[in-house]
Amino acid sequence: MPVTGPEIERLIQLLSKLPGLGPRSARRAVLQLIKKKETLLAPLAVAMADAAEKACICSICGNVDTQDPCAICSDPTREPTTLCVVEEVGDLWALERAGVHKGRYHVLGGVLSALDGVGPNDLNIGSLAERVEKNGIKEVILAMNATVDGQTTAHYITDRLEGLGVTISRLAHGVPVGGELDYLDDGTLAAAMKSRRPF
Amino acid sequence: MEWRDEGIILSARSYGESGAILELFTREHGRHLGLVRGGAGRRHKSSLQAGNSLAAHWRARLSEHLGTYTAELMKPRAGLLMEDAFSLMGLSAACAVAGIIPEREAHPALYEGFELLLDTMDDPDIWPAVFVRWELGLLQELGFGLDLGQCAATGSRDDLVYISPRSGGAVSREAGDPYKERLFRLPQFLIGAQAGAATPDDVAEGFRITGHFLDRHLFTPHGRHLPDARIRLAERVFTRSRAVAN
Numbered sequence A: 001m002p003v004t005g006p007e008i009e010r011l012i013q014l015l016s017k018l019p020g021l022g023p024r025s026a027r028r029a030v031l032q033l034i035k036k037k038e039t040l041l042a043p044l045a046v047a048m049a050d051a052a053e054k055a056c057i058c059s060i061c062g063n064v065d066t067q068d069p070c071a072i073c074s075d076p077t078r079e080p081t082t083l084c085v086v087e088e089v090g091d092l093w094a095l096e097r098a099g100v101h102k103g104r105y106h107v108l109g110g111v112l113s114a115l116d117g118v119g120p121n122d123l124n125i126g127s128l129a130e131r132v133e134k135n136g137i138k139e140v141i142l143a144m145n146a147t148v149d150g151q152t153t154a155h156y157i158t159d160r161l162e163g164l165g166v167t168i169s170r171l172a173h174g175v176p177v178g179g180e181l182d183y184l185d186d187g188t189l190a191a192a193m194k195s196r197r198p199f
Numbered sequence B: 001m002e003w004r005d006e007g008i009i010l011s012a013r014s015y016g017e018s019g020a021i022l023e024l025f026t027r028e029h030g031r032h033l034g035l036v037r038g039g040a041g042r043r044h045k046s047s048l049q050a051g052n053s054l055a056a057h058w059r060a061r062l063s064e065h066l067g068t069y070t071a072e073l074m075k076p077r078a079g080l081l082m083e084d085a086f087s088l089m090g091l092s093a094a095c096a097v098a099g100i101i102p103e104r105e106a107h108p109a110l111y112e113g114f115e116l117l118l119d120t121m122d123d124p125d126i127w128p129a130v131f132v133r134w135e136l137g138l139l140q141e142l143g144f145g146l147d148l149g150q151c152a153a154t155g156s157r158d159d160l161v162y163i164s165p166r167s168g169g170a171v172s173r174e175a176g177d178p179y180k181e182r183l184f185r186l187p188q189f190l191i192g193a194q195a196g197a198a199t200p201d202d203v204a205e206g207f208r209i210t211g212h213f214l215d216r217h218l219f220t221p222h223g224r225h226l227p228d229a230r231i232r233l234a235e236r237v238f239t240r241s242r243a244v245a246n
Helices: A008-013 A023-035 A037-052 A091-098 A125-134 A148-161 A186-194 B085-098 B108-121 B127-141 B172-181 B202-222 B227-245
Strands: A082-086 A105-106 A141-142 A167-170 B002-015 B019-026 B028-036 B053-059 B068-075 B147-151 B162-163 B167-170
Touching: A008 A023, A023 A037, A037 B002, A082 A091, A082 A125, A091 A105, A105 A125, A125 A148, A141 A148, A148 A167, A148 B085, B002 B028, B002 B085, B002 B108, B019 B053, B019 B068, B019 B108, B028 B053, B028 B068, B085 B108, B085 B127, B085 B227, B108 B127, B127 B202, B147 B162, B167 B172, B202 B227
Parallel strands: A082 A105, A082 A141, A141 A167, B147 B167
Antiparallel strands: B002 B019, B002 B053, B019 B028, B053 B068, B162 B167
């Protein structure tokens, strides 16, 4: 039997569907929100309503923003001829956090997966080829995850872009910064050894 | 219920926030699924890539339960093959095709062939022919073997140069010539010659033949199609054979 009103129960139920939250932690979060009703709950409700109203997918790159084209695509200071291809918006955000890429992005929306029946037509690969062709892109950086599906997708894109006169590069695989060889898994070590380069 | 066995990862799907459903092709227990707790987490994800060999320990309260796996990496193949597009394509296709093997049915010979196939995948001159032979073995093991020992029409054992797409039997030159447009050409490496002796053209034809029979006998009856990864691989092999021919 619920111990609170239906409005609060519903809030708990919805929050418990978020990643990292179960029913118990959602209940704790809701209690905290109610305790700080003025400073937390009300502004959160306004922010969520705003986001729900304005959030959209960028029609050029597939990023999530509140404007279309997104802030990255409409930023004139960004290098327009370098394109970084990522699997998901979360990967784009990770690269932006690191501040290592000053060009533009293209979000595929997933990877090719034989198991899940995801084929090239289910991803934003056609629009990538179109962008490369029409926008004078000089370099495409494939920043896919180092998984079998991620790399299969990277190789597929390489094939698709062949003949368009664009340089294709991909992120290195191997020892992470601060990583100790003794603690690395065998697969990473094998990939690092295979991708070694002159020093 | 519990057992220990060695197995090759066919797939690992995320389950919940941090778990993964692991599909292993094991030596003694066949294709077998199980839950790996924390399998989608940073610690395990690099090991749980298709093609890697594991020492697996499966446990469940009842044998029909999904059960849980704990596993230790024995041989990392995925990391080594990721560099090469053709090998990676072969790995994805092999794992996708192996997904048709019935669950929990031991096929040790097929397992050993699969292991051999994956171990040759760093040699692009050999593994495509081994792949075709493994698929022939798969058809044979699951009860749909092709009869390549004698002519389906005359019984002759000599000059076998075609395969009937209907019966899967070999056909001699004499009996098959009038219908050759409707028959597959029989690559000689499928009837005895070593896999290494196969020409790129032979291998491409081999992929066409096994693809046809896999689709007809194994995939279509289960309401499935030949996996996209397998179709793309056959196309790539064909393109390579054309490039060599020119």
